[in-house]
Amino acid sequence: MTEAHHHTLGAELREIIAIEGPISLERFMELALTHPTLGYYTTRDPFGVDGDFITSPEISQMFGELLGLWAAQVWRQIGAPEIVHLVELGPGRGTLMADALRAAKAAPEFFDAIHVELVEASDIQVEQQRAALAGCGRPVNWRRTVEDVPPGPAIFLANEFFDALPVRHYVNSPEGWRERLVGLDAEGALTFGLSAEVEPYIKVKTEDGSVLEIGAAAQRLVTRIAARIVTENGALLAVDYGYDLTTLGETLQAVKAHDYVDVLAEPGEADITAHVDFSALSRAARAANAKVFGPVGQGDFLIQIGIAQRAEALKAQAEPEVAEQIDLALARLAGAGENEMGELFRVLAVTRRGVEDIPGFAGDDATS
Numbered sequence: 001m002t003e004a005h006h007h008t009l010g011a012e013l014r015e016i017i018a019i020e021g022p023i024s025l026e027r028f029m030e031l032a033l034t035h036p037t038l039g040y041y042t043t044r045d046p047f048g049v050d051g052d053f054i055t056s057p058e059i060s061q062m063f064g065e066l067l068g069l070w071a072a073q074v075w076r077q078i079g080a081p082e083i084v085h086l087v088e089l090g091p092g093r094g095t096l097m098a099d100a101l102r103a104a105k106a107a108p109e110f111f112d113a114i115h116v117e118l119v120e121a122s123d124i125q126v127e128q129q130r131a132a133l134a135g136c137g138r139p140v141n142w143r144r145t146v147e148d149v150p151p152g153p154a155i156f157l158a159n160e161f162f163d164a165l166p167v168r169h170y171v172n173s174p175e176g177w178r179e180r181l182v183g184l185d186a187e188g189a190l191t192f193g194l195s196a197e198v199e200p201y202i203k204v205k206t207e208d209g210s211v212l213e214i215g216a217a218a219q220r221l222v223t224r225i226a227a228r229i230v231t232e233n234g235a236l237l238a239v240d241y242g243y244d245l246t247t248l249g250e251t252l253q254a255v256k257a258h259d260y261v262d263v264l265a266e267p268g269e270a271d272i273t274a275h276v277d278f279s280a281l282s283r284a285a286r287a288a289n290a291k292v293f294g295p296v297g298q299g300d301f302l303i304q305i306g307i308a309q310r311a312e313a314l315k316a317q318a319e320p321e322v323a324e325q326i327d328l329a330l331a332r333l334a335g336a337g338e339n340e341m342g343e344l345f346r347v348l349a350v351t352r353r354g355v356e357d358i359p360g361f362a363g364d365d366a367t368s
């Protein structure tokens with residue numbers, strides 16, 4: 001067995017680093033997730049009980065249905081444009097969009113206005129999405145990046161997308177902050193190191209070894225989407241594991257088969273994520289002159305947009321075992337406990353200034 005027959009991303013990264021020198025954590029994470037032929041998302045379908053992790057739309061149809069009804073209401077509040085792009089970033093198996101469109105049929109004028117746009121880096125996921133959306137009743141286009149979505153009013157949905165965008169780490173030392181890099185150790189294995197140069201612009205005073213995690217790619221993307229919403233009309237709904245206030249510390253993690261693994265151990269074989277810094281995303285949207293709602297907990301958001309009523313309606317037609325599953329899904333999605341997603345997952349929306357009271361954010365003090 002030669003390397004050529006079993007070329008892994010780890011081998012490719014070691015070659016790149018041997019030639020170019022250490023690379024940034026940002027580049028490492030981007031390649032580990034979306035390298036065109038060896039990346040984590042480009043080589044597998046990672047979702048579900050048998051996969052590496054499970055997401056809200058895969059837990060219950062209620063999640064996508066409620067987001068579809070949310071989008072219908074938001075569409076009315078932004079002036080009911082005749083054509084609206086319903087854009088999903090990183091649609092995974094396509095479950096959320098399929099459920100959203102089915103629910104949106106209850107609002108026929110909205111449904112008829114929808115052009116579906118799916119932004120997806122992985123051809124394997126595109127195939128899954130194509131199957132999930134066959135016969136959905138609306139035109140569907142696939143795009144590699146947000147920039148490829150045609151102009152016009154657009155409602156963007158993103159569930160567990162921003163946490164897959166690469167982050168940078170800076171580590172404090174007596175001389176100042178240095179960027180964390182991925183290099184090679186004496187045996188030629190991947191290892192973390194630090195840049196020789198200190199960062200001239202980071203002036204935070206704190207202890208040695210403190211880590212600053214910056215989601216620059218997510219911030220740039222929100223800046224572009226918010227600017228587009230301001231000029232073209234529309235909205236963004238971002239749902240992710242994250243935190244409301246920027247703070248020191250790192251949240252980078254790798255998960256394989258529902259277990260934590262070493263980030264550098266098997267690049268391309270494990271999911272790598274970082275928690276989303278929602279205050280940084282809010283600042284990015286406001287700097288683009290957009291209006292921000294939230295962040296609020298996923299539980300509060302889903303309760304406000306009617307998940308409890310939806311669960312009751314589904315249970316009324318279900319066998320007892322199925323009804324029990326519906327209650328478990330409701331608790332998992334909206335509950336505030338440690339293994340539940342209602343508090344840990346945060347929801348943020350962006351619109352043009354002047355849009356009032358979009359569903360799910362009543363009583364949210366941070367809205368501005």
Ligand code: SAH
Nearest residue numbers: 041055090091092120121122125159160164
């Ligand atoms: N939203 C889905 C999937 C979340 S996983 C769900 O909730 O189930 C992240 C998704 O984003 C996958 O479909 C992955 O292939 C895609 N993805 C990751 N990084 C991307 C990038 N930089 N550009 C486009 N799609 C990306």
